[in-house]
Amino acid sequence: MSILRRGRSLSVIGFLLAGGVGIISSTQTWLTVTRADAGEAILVPGAAAMPLLAPLSLAVLALGAALSIVGPVLRYIFAVLALAGGAALAWWTTEIISTVPVSAVAPTVVETTGLAGSNALSEVISAITPSVWPTLALIGWILLVIASVFVLVSARRWKSGGKRFRTDVTAHEANDGPVDAIDSWDDLSRGADPTR
Numbered sequence: 001m002s003i004l005r006r007g008r009s010l011s012v013i014g015f016l017l018a019g020g021v022g023i024i025s026s027t028q029t030w031l032t033v034t035r036a037d038a039g040e041a042i043l044v045p046g047a048a049a050m051p052l053l054a055p056l057s058l059a060v061l062a063l064g065a066a067l068s069i070v071g072p073v074l075r076y077i078f079a080v081l082a083l084a085g086g087a088a089l090a091w092w093t094t095e096i097i098s099t100v101p102v103s104a105v106a107p108t109v110v111e112t113t114g115l116a117g118s119n120a121l122s123e124v125i126s127a128i129t130p131s132v133w134p135t136l137a138l139i140g141w142i143l144l145v146i147a148s149v150f151v152l153v154s155a156r157r158w159k160s161g162g163k164r165f166r167t168d169v170t171a172h173e174a175n176d177g178p179v180d181a182i183d184s185w186d187d188l189s190r191g192a193d194p195t196r
Helices: 003-026 055-068 072-098 106-113 117-126 133-157 161-176 181-189
Strands: 029-035 042-046 125-131
Touching: 003 055, 003 072, 029 133, 042 117, 042 125, 042 133, 055 072, 106 117, 106 125
Parallel strands: none
Antiparallel strands: 029 042, 029 125
């Protein structure tokens, strides 16, 4: 397998992994809010911490699935979209992991406690602890950025399977002539390979 073909396969896998991890992590606990009133801890899923996580991850999955069957122009467009989305998601996820902004947990805390307003939230929240899922999502976005850059660099040199097949058939007919259906069936019934 050539380096280009291997890189193409890894790029598609990178898109699919990033999208899959994003979709799965959107339903998992990203942040755990410890309450100052000693109440039960509040679990914040990825979709609540980052509202665009699930739809963007689904879009990345769709781009990865379509990447091998589209022409070079669409590959460039898909790669640019994935690069922009992956960079933005990586930035937002890094913020959640490093600083854990209150805005990431506010909707869930308000829904759970019924309190609203920054002062009320700061009185309820004692600590916010990120789980392993944001880190896994961040790794997925980094893979997506790398895969997108590879697609941008090499999209024009990708060969589609359909074009290779047509080239092989054309070369075969040029060398051996078209295959006659009746003779081929007779040859096939005798166990011969009709294409030779």
